[in-house]
Amino acid sequence: MSWRTGRTCSRNRLPLWSQAQPVCLLKTSAPTQTDPNGTRCLMTIQRTCSQRPQRRFRWTVQRGTSCCLMARRPPSPPSPPPISILTPRHDDMFTHSSFDEIEEEKGDDSFDMHISVSDPEKVGDGMNAYMAYKVSIKTSISLFKSQEFSVKRRFSDFLGLHSKLASKYLHIGYIIPPAPEKSIVGMTKMKVGKEDQSSNEFVEKRRSALERYLMRTVKHPILLKDPDVLQFLESSELPRAVSTQALSSAGLLRMVNKAAEAVNKMTIKMNESDAWFEEKQQHFENLDVQLRKLHASVESLVCHRKELSVNTAQFAKSAAMLGNSEDHTALSRALSQLAEVEEKIDQLHQDQANGDFYLFSELLGDYVRLIIAVKGVFDHRIKTWQKWQDSQMLLQKKREAEAKMQFNNKPDKLQQAKDEIKELEGKVEQGERDFEQISKTIRKEVSRFEKERVTDFKAIIIKYLESLVQTQQQLIKYWDAFLPEAKAIS
Amino acid sequence: MMEEVNEVTSTLSVDIQSIKVTEVVKDGHTLTFLIESEKLSGTGVYHVDRTYDDFEWLQQHLFSQEEVSGIQGVIFPPLPVKAQVNASAKVIKQLGILGLGEWQAYCKAMETFVRQIAAHSILGKNNAVEIFLTSSDPPGRHRVRKNIFNRLSQAMEGMRKEGHKDVDEFFQTERDHNLVFTGCAKTAAERFLDVVQTEQKIAVACGHFSTALRLCVEQGEDPDELDFTKVCVKLSEVFESIQKNVTSVAENNVSTLGLGLDLESRYQEAEKEMLYRRTCKLVELETTRRNAEKAKPVKKAAMEEVKKAAETEFDHISGVAKEEIARFQAARVKMLQQALVQWCEKQLLTAKESADQFNQHLQAFRGMA
Numbered sequence: 064m065s066w067r068t069g070r071t072c073s074r075n076r077l078p079l080w081s082q083a084q085p086v087c088l089l090k091t092s093a094p095t096q097t098d099p100n101g102t103r104c105l106m107t108i109q110r111t112c113s114q115r116p117q118r119r120f121r122w123t124v125q126r127g128t129s130c131c132l133m134a135r136r137p138p139s140p141p142s143p144p145p146i147s148i149l150t151p152r153h154d155d156m157f158t159h160s161s162f163d164e165i166e167e168e169k170g171d172d173s174f175d176m177h178i179s180v181s182d183p184e185k186v187g188d189g190m191n192a193y194m195a196y197k198v199s200i201k202t203s204i205s206l207f208k209s210q211e212f213s214v215k216r217r218f219s220d221f222l223g224l225h226s227k228l229a230s231k232y233l234h235i236g237y238i239i240p241p242a243p244e245k246s247i248v249g250m251t252k253m254k255v256g257k258e259d260q261s262s263n264e265f266v267e268k269r270r271s272a273l274e275r276y277l278m279r280t281v282k283h284p285i286l287l288k289d290p291d292v293l294q295f296l297e298s299s300e301l302p303r304a305v306s307t308q309a310l311s312s313a314g315l316l317r318m319v320n321k322a323a324e325a326v327n328k329m330t331i332k333m334n335e336s337d338a339w340f341e342e343k344q345q346h347f348e349n350l351d352v353q354l355r356k357l358h359a360s361v362e363s364l365v366c367h368r369k370e371l372s373v374n375t376a377q378f379a380k381s382a383a384m385l386g387n388s389e390d391h392t393a394l395s396r397a398l399s400q401l402a403e404v405e406e407k408i409d410q411l412h413q414d415q416a417n418g419d420f421y422l423f424s425e426l427l428g429d430y431v432r433l434i435i436a437v438k439g440v441f442d443h444r445i446k447t448w449q450k451w452q453d454s455q456m457l458l459q460k461k462r463e464a465e466a467k468m469q470f471n472n473k474p475d476k477l478q479q480a481k482d483e484i485k486e487l488e489g490k491v492e493q494g495e496r497d498f499e500q501i502s503k504t505i506r507k508e509v510s511r512f513e514k515e516r517v518t519d520f521k522a523i524i525i526k527y528l529e530s531l532v533q534t535q536q537q538l539i540k541y542w543d544a545f546l547p548e549a550k551a552i553s
Numbered sequence: 554m555m556e557e558v559n560e561v562t563s564t565l566s567v568d569i570q571s572i573k574v575t576e577v578v579k580d581g582h583t584l585t586f587l588i589e590s591e592k593l594s595g596t597g598v599y600h601v602d603r604t605y606d607d608f609e610w611l612q613q614h615l616f617s618q619e620e621v622s623g624i625q626g627v628i629f630p631p632l633p634v635k636a637q638v639n640a641s642a643k644v645i646k647q648l649g650i651l652g653l654g655e656w657q658a659y660c661k662a663m664e665t666f667v668r669q670i671a672a673h674s675i676l677g678k679n680n681a682v683e684i685f686l687t688s689s690d691p692p693g694r695h696r697v698r699k700n701i702f703n704r705l706s707q708a709m710e711g712m713r714k715e716g717h718k719d720v721d722e723f724f725q726t727e728r729d730h731n732l733v734f735t736g737c738a739k740t741a742a743e744r745f746l747d748v749v750q751t752e753q754k755i756a757v758a759c760g761h762f763s764t765a766l767r768l769c770v771e772q773g774e775d776p777d778e779l780d781f782t783k784v785c786v787k788l789s790e791v792f793e794s795i796q797k798n799v800t801s802v803a804e805n806n807v808s809t810l811g812l813g814l815d816l817e818s819r820y821q822e823a824e825k826e827m828l829y830r831r832t833c834k835l836v837e838l839e840t841t842r843r844n845a846e847k848a849k850p851v852k853k854a855a856m857e858e859v860k861k862a863a864e865t866e867f868d869h870i871s872g873v874a875k876e877e878i879a880r881f882q883a884a885r886v887k888m889l890q891q892a893l894v895q896w897c898e899k900q901l902l903t904a905k906e907s908a909d910q911f912n913q914h915l916q917a918f919r920g921m922a
Contacts, residue, residue, distance in 0.1 A: 342773065353769045360765050364758040371751040378748050381741040388733045391886050397893060513777035520784050521918060528791065528915040535798075535908035542901040549897050552890035 176202040176281055178296075180274040183266050186217075193217050194266060196273060200296055206288065208297065218243075220301050221273055227291045228280070233436075234443050235497075236504035238512055239286065240279035241432040243272035271421055275429060282515065333445050337502065343509060344441050351434045358427040365424055368416035372409050379405035393552040400548045404541050411534050418530045422523050430516070437512065444501045451494030458487040564678065567686055568593050569671045574664040577656045578602075582638050584656065586663055590686050599687045605635045607691050608663065611670070614681035621675060622866070625830045626873030628881050629676070630669035631819035633662045650746045650811040653753075658807050658815075665816060675873075717832050721871065727878055728828050735825055738818040745806070745814050752803040759796035763789045783921070791914045798907040805899040813892025817885060824881060831870050838863045 182197040199213040225242035232239050246269075252262045281287045281296075295301065335341050379402045386398030465480040571591035578585045583604055590599045612632050618624050634647045636659050645652045651659040671677045671686070684692050719725035766789035770782050841863045845856040 346773065346778070350769075353765070356765050357762065357769070360758065360762040364755065364762060367751060367755045367758055371748065371755060374744065374747040374751050378741065378744040381737065381744045385734075385737045385741050388730070388737055390730070391882070394886050394889060397890075401893065510777065513775070513781065517777065517780045517784055520781070520788075521921065524784070524788055524791070525915065525918050528911055528918060531795070531911045532908055532915060535904050535911060538904040539901060539908065542897050542904060546894070546897045546901065549890065549893035552886060552893070 174282060176200070176204055176287075178274065178277045178281065180270050180277065183270055193219075194269075196270060198273075198277065198296070204287075206293065212297065214296065214299060214301075216295070216301065218269065218273070219303070220295065221276060223301075223303075224280075224291060224295045225276075228286060228289065231289070231291075232285070233439060234447075234501075236440050236444060236501035236508060237283075237285060238433070238436050238440055238508045239283070240276055241429075241436050243269065243276050244432075268425075271425065272429075275425070279429075283511075333448050339506070340441070340444070340502070344438075347434055347437055347441070351431070351438070354427055354431045354434060358424065358431055361419060361424045361427060365416055365420045368412060368419055372412040372416060375405055375409040375412055379403075379409060391552075397548050397552050400545055404545050407541055408538070411537055415530070415534055418527060422527045422530075426519065426523050430519075433512070437509070440505055440508065444498070444505055447494070447498050447501050451491065451498050454487060454490040454494045458484065458491050461487055565671055565683055565686070566593055567591060567599060567671075569668055569677075571598075572664065572668050572671060572686065574660040574667075577660050579638055584636055584638065586660065588664075588667070588686065601686065601689065601691075603685070603691060607685065608632055608666070609635075610692050611681055611685045615670065615676050615679055618679060623869030623873035624675070625834065626827060626870040626875075626877060627673075627675055628820070628824050628827045628877045630666055630673070631816075631823045632666055633659065633819070649742060650749065650807055650815050653746075653749065653807060658812055661808070661812055662815065665812075714833055714836055715829060717836055719832070720835065723875070724828070724831070724871070728832070731821060731825055731828060735818070735821040738814065738821050742811075742814040742818040745811055749803050749806050749811060752799050752806070756796050756799045756803065759792045759799065763792040763796065766792065787914070787917065787921070791911075794907070794910050794914065798903065798910075801903045801907075802900065805896065805903060809892050809896035809899060813889055813896075817889060820881070820885060824878070827874060827877065831867075831874055834863075834867050834870055838867045 177200070179199050180196050181199065184195045184197075186193055186195045195215050195217050197213055198216050199211075200207070201211050203210055222242050222245075225239070228239045246265070252265065277296075280292060286292055382398055382405060383402035386395050386402060389395035389398055461480060461484050465477065465484060468477050468480055567590035571589070573589045574586050575589050576587040578587065585602050585604050588599075588601050588603055591597075592599065609632070612629070615629065633651055634644065636648060636652070636656060637644060640648070640652065648659070651662050667686070671682055676682070681692070719728060766785045769785040773779075838860075841856070841860040845853070845860040848856040
């Protein structure tokens with residue numbers, strides 16, 4: 064049976080999507096005799112979301128042979144909507160004959176949402192004071208009511224959001240971005256009102272951390288649609304978050320460690336049937352160690368750069384003094400110029416130190432904390448497995464008890480036992496489903512994490528290299544300007 | 554066979570500009586410097602090896618030239634502090650920028666010392682210089698007679714002489730100026746050393762980071778893991794470049810402005826010592842004048858003799874000192890200019906090279922799929 068060209072597919076009434084995006088026919092099965100009125104075929108169709116080009120929707124339909132398709136290669140005429148034939152990508156994607164959203168492959172370049180956290184403003188005074196941050200969002204994603212909007216949030220709001228997301232998603236295997244670090248010292252200083260450089264640095268560090276936290280959160284396709292996230296981003300008033308103590312990353316680490324200890328204490332070791340999980344777990348252990356080393360290394364580098372800035376400023380001062388006490392006019396001028404050049408270089412060192420810090424040190428710190436979240440998710444899977452096993456063991460016991468009861472002939476207790484067994488069977492099934500679901504989710508999440516890790520690092524490295532190039536070019540300008548001054552001494 | 558050092562002055566038989574300290578050899582605890590100089594006759598090159606003791610021998614010989622009138626008015630080229638293998642913290646602090654690395658800066662400073670002595674209109678004529686540069690036997694094994702400029706005893710007599718008012722305005726101004734400038738130059742040299750040492754620390758930290766990144770290589774065949782490995786390896790290369798850049802910047806600093814500031818600082822000290830010697834002589838002169846006035850007729854003639862001798866010597870010293878100061882001021886301006894120009898040119902070159910390299914890395918990253 065061959066398809067004739069000529070007519071368009073009747074499936075045009077798609078909710079929410081514009082007609083601009085073409086529908087693609089991915090594959091069709093051979094005609095089946097399911098309908099006495101004629102043969103039908105199973106068609107799998109794919110359509111790209113008009114908001115996010117890398118988000119695709121697939122569904123299967125049964126259509127009669129009277130439905131004809133026009134096959135065309137892009138570029139296609141505006142009407143009727145063209146249909147092109149694509150080769151299918153992954154076979155495992157076709158296991159569901161239902162509406163299924165597919166993960167994007169490399170979407171970050173065209174991820175159309177930009178969040179910035181800015182304008183830290185102190186509200187109130189004394190120990191009740193807090194810093195309010197402006198969260199500005201620019202997006203064309205249709206989920207949101209407008210394209211540009213902003214809200215005011217305080218630090219505990221962020222912690223509250225994280226705590227809600229953690230309670231909803233961690234135990235089913237989603238790697239949620241860890242909350243920004245709490246700091247008692249920094250907070251107290253800020254409240255007390257010291258307007259010195261270290262408290263400004265603290266506020267800037269926190270602001271940057273909040274921005275990164277939000278961007279990571281919304282980049283997660285599931286979290287983006289979460290109502291708590293939407294409320295956080297959009298609603299002007301947010302209920303005050305309480306008990307945000309437990310979910311700092313230190314708190315999370317404690318939680319994870321407790322879970323890990325609990326798992327280790329269990330006499331039953333998990334029978335890992337899937338080598339992938341074992342390998343990945345080992346891989347993340349290694350990564351954890353390496354990242355911490357890298358982080359320590361960068362912190363030492365940042366420290367030295369700051370020291371260099373201080374020393375350069377000191378030298379600049381002493382050069383200025385030399386210039387002032389010098390009698391020889393041209394030499395005196397050159398020395399004063401030298402002092403100025405060194406001051407400018409000092410500024411470059413400071414900028415470089417900031418670059419080292421805000422780009423690398425914070426990136427590595429973020430990933431150290433992310434790995435903790437990843438390990439937590441793996442541990443939750445083990446817990447889920449354990450729960451399933453426990454239900455199974457309990458079921459087994461109950462069945463044995465039931466068998467005994469049958470033998471002893473106790474009819475009333477028997478019915479109760481049968482009821483309990485039925486309940487437990489349901490629990491076991493659920494336990495198995497939960498375990499499979501969390502395993503599946505973790506696989507997806509790990510894959511997403513690893514892709515994002517590469518993208519993240521590359522983006523930061525490119526920014527860093529750009530700053531390095533710029534620094535050198537600035538230096539070239541300074542030296543070029545100084546050289547004639549030095550030569551003019553005679 | 555050790556040549557006799559006679560006091561007959563001689564002209565140097567080597568080309569001063571060709572004098573080079575080519576190498577330093579570590580021999581247990583001693584450092585031996587290999588010095589090369591071209592014969593003026595064009596017939597070859599002298600190669601001699603000298604230890605610090607030999608340099609000191611040379612310096613002592615020059616100090617002890619009592620027969621040269623007005624010798625105390627000479628600003629003696631400063632000899633760096635003795636360098637030792639595994640030097641104590643105190644010595645390292647005294648050495649300053651010369652103590653860095655594998656003695657390259659130190660060798661340059663020793664070379665400058667020899668060249669300055671050889672080029673000096675008075676000092677260069679001493680036979681000791683010729684022997685130092687050409688004799689195959691190291692001259693420093695003999696103990697020299699005690700030099701007349703025993704600074705230690707002078708120091709004990711005190712700072713009170715340092716402040717003694719001068720009779721000549723030129724010298725008073727020069728002394729005041731030198732006092733200020735010695736402090737400034739020393740501070741500038743020390744702070745520059747701090748900058749260089751911090752740059753070296755940064756270079757080391759970059760090296761560590763680069764190495765740690767290379768340890769991030771993933772074992773598996775997972776394409777995402779391989780991608781990350783690629784990123785880490787390339788980043789490690791970037792930090793190697795940064796390390797190279799910072800090391801280069803530090804080396805440029807040492808070899809040009811660092812040496813310049815160090816020499817300036819030590820030379821200002823040398824001028825200070827000369828001015829101090831002259832001041833001491835002035836005090837002595839004023840004492841003899843007072844003695845001559847107060848002397849009883851019996852002693853008067855003798856005292857007058859002493860006074861006259863002192864006056865003559867003081868005038869000679871002042872004469873030489875004036876010339877030395879003029880020469881010194883001109884020389885130091887030229888030296889600092891050279892140092893600044895070379896420093897600027899080297900840093901400019903390093904910056905251009907680094908900009909290119911970083912740009913290459915940037916393009917490579919941008920091109921990475």
